[in-house]
Amino acid sequence: MESKALKGSRGIIAVIALMIIFVGVSTSLLQLNGNVARGISPEYNALAPYEAPNNLASWVYDYRGFDTLIETGVIYVGALVSVLAIGRGIVRTKGVAEEAPVAQSSMDFHVSSLNVILKYFGIPVIILIVAYSLLVLTGAATSGGGGFQCGVIFSSAFLLGMIFYGKKNPLNLSKKFLIGIGGFGWALYALLGLPGYLVTGYWQYNVGADLWSSGLISGVSGMSAVVPDIMRQIFGDPFRILLVLSDGTYASTAGIVPLINIGEAFNVIGAIGLIFLVFAYGYTDEEGKSK
Amino acid sequence: MNESISNLWSIPLFIIIPILAAILLNVLYSRKRAISVTAVVSSLALIVVSVLSPFGFHWFTGQPAVLPTGGYTYRADLLGWNLALEYYYGPLQQIAIFLASVLLLFVVLIAINSLKKNTGTYISLLFLTFMSAAIVIMVNDFYHLWIGVEIGSLIVAGVVLATGEAVSQKAALKYTFFSALSGAGLAIALALILGVTGYANISDAIIAMPLNDASLASVLYVAFGFTVLSWIYAGGLAPIHPLKADVYGSAFPHATILLQTQSKLMLVAIGLVILRLFGTLPFAKEVMLSVSVLTMMIGVVMAMLQTDFRWTLAYLIVSHSGLVTLGISLGTVQGIIGGLFQAVNDVVYMSVLLLACEGIYYFGRGTSIKTVSGIAKRAPWLAVAAIIGAFAASGVPPFNGFQSEIILIQASLNYGMPELAIVVLMVSVTTFIALFKGIYNIFLRPDDAPQAGEKQGMPVPRMLYVCLAALIFITILFGVYPQLAINFLNEAALKVVYIPWVP
Numbered sequence: 001m002e003s004k005a006l007k008g009s010r011g012i013i014a015v016i017a018l019m020i021i022f023v024g025v026s027t028s029l030l031q032l033n034g035n036v037a038r039g040i041s042p043e044y045n046a047l048a049p050y051e052a053p054n055n056l057a058s059w060v061y062d063y064r065g066f067d068t069l070i071e072t073g074v075i076y077v078g079a080l081v082s083v084l085a086i087g088r089g090i091v092r093t094k095g096v097a098e099e100a101p102v103a104q105s106s107m108d109f110h111v112s113s114l115n116v117i118l119k120y121f122g123i124p125v126i127i128l129i130v131a132y133s134l135l136v137l138t139g140a141a142t143s144g145g146g147g148f149q150c151g152v153i154f155s156s157a158f159l160l161g162m163i164f165y166g167k168k169n170p171l172n173l174s175k176k177f178l179i180g181i182g183g184f185g186w187a188l189y190a191l192l193g194l195p196g197y198l199v200t201g202y203w204q205y206n207v208g209a210d211l212w213s214s215g216l217i218s219g220v221s222g223m224s225a226v227v228p229d230i231m232r233q234i235f236g237d238p239f240r241i242l243l244v245l246s247d248g249t250y251a252s253t254a255g256i257v258p259l260i261n262i263g264e265a266f267n268v269i270g271a272i273g274l275i276f277l278v279f280a281y282g283y284t285d286e287e288g289k290s291k
Numbered sequence: 292m293n294e295s296i297s298n299l300w301s302i303p304l305f306i307i308i309p310i311l312a313a314i315l316l317n318v319l320y321s322r323k324r325a326i327s328v329t330a331v332v333s334s335l336a337l338i339v340v341s342v343l344s345p346f347g348f349h350w351f352t353g354q355p356a357v358l359p360t361g362g363y364t365y366r367a368d369l370l371g372w373n374l375a376l377e378y379y380y381g382p383l384q385q386i387a388i389f390l391a392s393v394l395l396l397f398v399v400l401i402a403i404n405s406l407k408k409n410t411g412t413y414i415s416l417l418f419l420t421f422m423s424a425a426i427v428i429m430v431n432d433f434y435h436l437w438i439g440v441e442i443g444s445l446i447v448a449g450v451v452l453a454t455g456e457a458v459s460q461k462a463a464l465k466y467t468f469f470s471a472l473s474g475a476g477l478a479i480a481l482a483l484i485l486g487v488t489g490y491a492n493i494s495d496a497i498i499a500m501p502l503n504d505a506s507l508a509s510v511l512y513v514a515f516g517f518t519v520l521s522w523i524y525a526g527g528l529a530p531i532h533p534l535k536a537d538v539y540g541s542a543f544p545h546a547t548i549l550l551q552t553q554s555k556l557m558l559v560a561i562g563l564v565i566l567r568l569f570g571t572l573p574f575a576k577e578v579m580l581s582v583s584v585l586t587m588m589i590g591v592v593m594a595m596l597q598t599d600f601r602w603t604l605a606y607l608i609v610s611h612s613g614l615v616t617l618g619i620s621l622g623t624v625q626g627i628i629g630g631l632f633q634a635v636n637d638v639v640y641m642s643v644l645l646l647a648c649e650g651i652y653y654f655g656r657g658t659s660i661k662t663v664s665g666i667a668k669r670a671p672w673l674a675v676a677a678i679i680g681a682f683a684a685s686g687v688p689p690f691n692g693f694q695s696e697i698i699l700i701q702a703s704l705n706y707g708m709p710e711l712a713i714v715v716l717m718v719s720v721t722t723f724i725a726l727f728k729g730i731y732n733i734f735l736r737p738d739d740a741p742q743a744g745e746k747q748g749m750p751v752p753r754m755l756y757v758c759l760a761a762l763i764f765i766t767i768l769f770g771v772y773p774q775l776a777i778n779f780l781n782e783a784a785l786k787v788v789y790i791p792w793v794p
Contacts, residue, residue, distance in 0.1 A: 039489015
């Protein structure tokens with residue numbers, strides 16, 4: 001938006017509107033200070049020790065796991081739309097003379113101008129960043145972090161590689177690969193809901209943790225199906241941890257949460273990596289064909 | 292009304308099928324045959340699921356509800372605090388999703404027939420448009436509603452960008468920028484409602500709402516304000532109407548069919564949530580009514596000023612959004628039924644007009660009333676379809692627009708506001724004038740400048756006529772037998788007015 005668009009009466013209206021919003025939100029937050037209702041959160045917290053030791057992982061990928069599936073979709077669609085703005089996926093009507101697509105030029109990288117020390121420094125740094133991203137991913141259920149963070153950290157390694165070494169960088173991820181891996185990640189996340197759906201009828205029921213049909217928690221009524229042992233073996237046991245807390249010891253398992261995080265990581269790597277690559281080097285269909 | 296099932300099989304499929312189809316289509320990208328098969332099979336599957344599905348709930352991730360007396364239950368008809376994310380599929384959702392999936396099929400068929408190469412990403416976005424509409428109309432959770440609106444805005448920008456024109460890029464950028472406010476507004480409202488009640492589930496939040504706590508009343512007003520703000524942005528109501536009109540006008544006319552369907556469903560979904568959560572607040576309905584009246588008036592006046600048929604339709608879609616929200620804003624059973632029925636009818640007759648506009652576009656001279664003329668001679672059935680669509684949009688019997696507008700007029704009179712009925716009448720008349728100005732010039736005015744050797748574009752595909760015939764059939768069916776649609780809408784209206792905590 002041009003700054004001159006906010007001059008005059010429009011600017012005054014915008015300032016007044018922002019002030020009203022600021023005052024409204026501030027007074028609301030002040031009134032809520034000390035009066036915040038706990039609502040459903042104590043229930044979630046009480047269940048947490050049965051699942052991921054990282055409570056946040058249980059919230060984000062189990063109780064509210066379907067929210068996160070669609071949020072993951074926001075990242076995927078964000079990449080799709082960003083790359084569309086550069087040129088991938090523009091469509092033309094048969095036989096109708098339409099305005100030519102808006103041309104986008106690629107950024108001008110001068111890799112050769114970089115210091116030699118930086119170039120040699122780059123490879124170990126990229127290796128370390130990638131290793132760190134994998135560490136964050138594998139610890140998703142037990143410590144802070146997860147698939148999204150892994151994807152962002154990995155993508156930053158890819159960006160660093162592009163800045164230091166250009167298109168042919170050590171990671172050398174192609175557009176096609178990034179599109180594929182991003183789609184694979186979102187699809188994997190979505191399809192991890194299938195085992196629970198087939199067994200219990202609930203999409204994304206955490207068959208590995210199986211809090212509700214295993215008899216782990218008492219006083220549950222109305223669940224019609226139970227998870228067979230084979231499912232529990234596939235999805236649960238590798239991640240079981242004994243949690244020793246002040247109120248007792250819990251055999252905790254995150255079930256499908258770590259697998260979902262892997263899907264999330266692939267999706268984020270594909271989406272953000274594609275944005276970096278296409279924004280830096282542009283996109284043409286001819287280029288894809290020649291390869 | 293009190294379905295007990297909490298793992299209804301169909302609900303996840305309405306979301307997962309479009310997601311998987313979209314991913315596959317994007318990867319296929321330029322493989323036309325594979326794209327055609329994937330897209331058609333997926334959209335047919337959605338139609339079949341919407342028809343076969345019974346009513347009920349789905350508690351995603353299979354967490355039960357916490358009973359107030361202790362223990363947990365999987366029965367959706369018992370009062371309990373939901374641990375899981377809740378979707379509901381009832382009669383309103385059935386007719387909305389059935390219509391949206393039929394329109395998705397039509398749009399996909401037209402895209403396959405009329406567009407050349409690299410259609411995978413574009414059709415993938417059409418599936419995601421359907422998905423976002425399905426999310427907002429089924430979800431009973433404020434947090435998830437926000438995500439649905441957020442992803443929906445982004446998808447709309449993508450569909451518009453796919454035309455590749457400068458005007459589309461500008462429209463998409465402006466829309467993305469401002470629609471971020473819509474998501475942000477809902478997020479702030481969510482934060483405040485969570486602070487006040489502790490529940491993201493809309494039913495639970497209504498039950499826990501401290502309506503008698505005067506110290507928190509202003510917090511509820513601020514939450515209401517932000518929810519209305521997001522309603523305005525998501526639905527393209529005044530004063531944000533130019534942004535949405537730009538989006539409708541810049542996209543391919545066939546894509547606008549899905550965009551306007553998504554927009555109408557968002558208006559309905561968020562509108563009903565506002566009524567359920569804040570309907571008892573003083574001035575809530577008055578604020579909603581004011582926005583609706585402004586949208587109707589401004590939209591129809593802007594439509595009259597346009598010289599391009601696409602943009603006339605774009606502003607009329609905006610104006611008729613005001614008719615939908617007017618009914619919902621009245622907050623009475625009759626008003627809500629009128630608003631919901633108007634949304635259904637609006638989606639159908641605007642689709643007829645947009646398909647006629649798509650047909651005009653194929654002749655290769657654009658859709659401006661200054662440059663295109665004499666189309667009726669070359670495509671008489673297209674002219675007939677456009678005229679029927681215009682009659683329906685103007686509320687002329689025996690078409691569907693008449694039935695919903697008459698309910699809206701009656702609801703306004705029964706509410707004690709005859710001036711609203713006059714506005715509805717005025718919108719009908721001006722819609723007629725705006726549409727027939729375009730239809731006369733494009734279809735009926737003699738082709739005054741036929742140029743020798745002029746490129747004639749592409750022939751109108753038969754598929755477009757088939758889709759038009761099907762939509763006109765629905766237009767007449769709902770016009771002659773409105774009860775067919777109203778039977779699906781009664782339940783939602785009754786619940787909102789009498790038992791708002793039940794989704």
